[in-house]
Amino acid sequence: MQPPAGLPHTRTRPVHWLLTALALAAVLVGAVLLGPGDATAGDGPAAPFAVAPDPAAARYPLACGPVGTEVGDTAVADLDGDERPETVAVIHCRAGAGTPPDGVYVLTAGAGTGSPPRVAATLVDPARRMNVSRLRVSEGTVSATLLGYSARSVPRCCPDLRRPVEWRWRDGKFEPVTRPVTGRA
Template sequence: MRHWVLVAAATAAVIAGALAVNPAQGTVRASRPAAPSALPSAAAPDPAKATLPLDCGPFPTAVALSFGAVLDGRPSTVVAAHCAAENGTPPDGVYLLTPGQDGRPQISATLVKPTEGLTVTELKLRSDGTITARARGYSSDEIPRYAPDLTVLLSWHHQAGGGWLRSRTTEPATKV
């Protein structure tokens, strides 16, 4: 027993001596960013101030759904938007907005391209940081754009090296 007490005392003396010669400087940093969490919309980037890559011609863009969150340690907004056309159901684009250097939100990721032809009906953040969406879509170009025949479930999980890993599940739409 006495041997272990001497070993512990010697180890403590070596560590104390090393710290006295070269004390730690700076602040302690977390090795990982804060866990993803919801963020009040007032604290998140404002999608109305963002330039979204939608080709709307003379029509304005319309934000269908959005939520604020802390993702990857930064305030972010996930937004589903489309062209505010006077008829039909224009497809949505889903974008991840983060604060830009000029104070305007910038697009840090495109999660759904409008060319995919999806109409997003639900957009959420799970407690594990996964972004989820439910959308309506079409199985072929022959399906009328007013009668989507697919329900599409999407999710995005943030990858450690950056970027978002997407998964997609498609099922027949239920008739109402």
Template sequence: MAGQDLLHTQPRPMHWLATATALSAVVAGASFVQPPDATATTARSTAAGRHSAAPDPGKVTFPVTCGPNRPEVVKRASGDLDADGTTETVAVVRCHSDTGTPPSGVYVLARPTDPQAAPRIVATLVAPAQQLSVRSLAVENGVISAALLGYSDLNVPRCCPDVHKSVKWQWRDGKFIQSELPAAASTTGV
């Protein structure tokens, strides 16, 4: 037996193909698994800015008191609002209700510095205490726009807002500046 070749120790083409396939699968799988703090450092991504995923409003505790009901995010829009290369989220939050239209809060969220932390509220554009509801919300080219509904006085039924206005917010001089869009602004009687 000393001079006999051991057939099972001779590499065959099928052996090399199976080895190459297995190695390719391991390398491909490893490219999807990265540590949470991994970042790309190519010249292109640095030049393009620090675009990031939009903050998730589902992870935020909003300053909205709802009693036995729960607050819910009813609208959201995202974009780079302050031209710093990161994405912010604008969230419309109100108390859950099966009837009526509870007042809304409009909040701007930013990513936290700690990737394990919840997004942080960096601005309140509309507080629930203002007794306004948000009919529409959009973010385009760093401008937040919304259609707001409200009431001219306490005698107006809460089902039927009689004040309608369109507003926008833009980041200027370190804060959000609100302006009303005149064409859509109107107060109509019932």
């Protein structure tokens, strides 16, 4: 015995598709006509939305040779109160193996349209041979945990010191607020 060819109410006909298309068009027209109007002065910030600097497009003061740089962690916030976002980026030289030291840089928009972001501040210089974890930005303060080494004999894979640090924007520059070494990493 063969199953029935289909119940009459389950077969679609061209009229069904036409009605569906008309209903969808009516919803779209209604959304356009009844949607929110143009923004007024009281609806939000007066300045157009600024895009945060792209850390992959910036040039860093690192001598990495042909291997280039690699972006680790990033955070975006308006750190200096100018209503334009800055990007804080953890950067290091690419490495096939090992743990290269990190640098922490604050990026701002480039000088003109299409120009790459520029490094406005260096918070951690890679020459200090530190690694960075737990990067955060909150209320104009950049915080991170620096992982370091008690001696040159400590392998680069295994930092043995940990220090929480903060930088706050004051008087046109970032001021470090270091805390004591909290112990072994």
